Amino acid sequence: MGYSKSNVNHHGISFLSTAFVQLVISISLLVPLHVAASVPVGVGLTRLADFSGSQPFVNIMKQSRPWIYKRRENGRWVNVKESPSLSEFGYPTMLGDNEFVMTRFFSNLDGHYRSGKYRFTYKGEAKFRWDGDAKVIKTKPGEVWLEIAAPKQGFGLSISHVKVGAPLSDMDLRHETELDSKEVFTQPFIEGLSPFEIIRFMDWQRTNNSSVSTWNQRTPKQYYTQALPKGVALEYQIDLANQLDVSGWFVIPHLADDDYVEKFAKLLNAEYRSSKPLFIEYTNEGWNSFFKQSKHLCGIGASKKLSKNPKQACARAYSERAVEVLNLVKKHLKPEIKLVRVISGMAVSPTRTKNILEWKDAFKHVDAFAIAPYFGGTNHWKPVTKREEQSLKKSMNQVTAQYPLPHVLKNTASFIRNIEKELKAQKAITDQYKLKLITYEAGQHLVAYGGGKSVEATNKTFHAANRHPQMYDIYQDYLSVWEKVVGNEIVMYNYVEKSNRFGSWGLGEYDGHLCDYPKYRAVADYIDPIAGVCSGQQAKSPK
Known part of the structure; x- marks a missing residue:
């Protein structure tokens, strides 16, 4: 399946000369070993659907x-x-x-x-x-x-x-x-997730635009399918964290009432058996106007007149409800479970970070502040408008050449330098409040939005860049920058997802042979380059 360390060829080692072995030992004493990363690395699971490249359940229904x-x-x-x-x-x-x-x-x-x-x-x-x-x-x-x-x-x-x-x-x-398996999850799925220390369940929970507000609206574990708008049953998510013995990162829906929060905490008390810390967050990207949760929170901020500045009112409404939710979880969670209370913001907006943390001393009620420091985002890639495209009168090949692959790879690598400034600015604030700076998502953001041939062609080039072996080095550099500047938990976005017009978010695109994908292999090698799931394998460009 592309995960076994037996893929490394050891044939003929017994015929090595004594002198050669002594030489290798001498060199190893002079060159420090690249040990496993000290930074805990996690990953977000992809939305469960019949078209998902990842196939988690033994029972395909x-x-x-x-x-x-x-x-x-x-x-x-x-x-x-x-x-x-x-x-x-x-x-x-x-x-x-x-x-x-x-x-x-x-x-x-x-x-x-x-x-x-x-x-x-x-x-x-x-x-x-x-x-x-x-x-x-x-x-x-x-x-x-x-x-x-x-x-x-x-x-x-x-x-x-x-x-x-x-x-x-x-x-x-x-x-x-x-046929006779008693396991819930498939072996390729478990093996693919094995390098990671944190699993964020935001997309499995279908957090964005969620309509779930009460406990009885959640998906039952016994339901025939789990690929529902209400998300995968919480019990399955807890089961996965337990089986992998990783930190589960759960997100409370923005409409959830207090009873939902209390009962979720009690479910965790009964079933969460991982030895690793538990991460709890209230909603996802409450600042992002693309999602209903942002509109909901901004409406609350306006109705309560939390600020004359609309953006500040939104941030304060999010901060206020997040603290309420996190305090409820802490109140009902048994002390044996190590809880990490997460509140989040925009990587590019230190001002919003301050608004969230300072409102009613929210910083006193959380343990970590999370951001998504993506690189290569839409502010760097601006496709031509439809009107401009019509005037170009170019062939498809010429349109594609607006962003040739070498240009994309070179500039994507250079964007990582911009991330350092964002991280330092955010860390200065979180250090001030003695909070950990972590990521809820991380990675590349190569995607062009809109319609027309130029956008389609640009995205095809972006897809090719994500599959290119050079992306391995780009991701290794990105992870090194995070380790140097911050050094706390980093959660990549996301596990396995086929490239499409909405982006190339997956570290891989399909279960199995994940080490063929340069992004997955870069992360796995960063976690453990010596004995990791991809150690000894060469870069490839998946088709």
């Missing part, structure tokens, strides 16, 4: 797309917004002649999932139809066997005619190599 409900109306099938009759855990309890539900698996992954046989088991009675890459090879009540000869587009499942009195439940879809 847990990653299936939420039901698409179709009904026959006026002689044709149409999508229906309301839900069909479903059980507590999302299984269809009744479907008649003129309705069905459908879901999908491994969508838009360009064939990056396992071939072979898959077994689908269930309880209840219904009709099943499989499409796409899946071929049915055997079936009996309660069990269907599929074969995926050549993974390409993924496959789908349609369900109809659920028998009254025999509702569906306990659906399980798994690969033939995991």
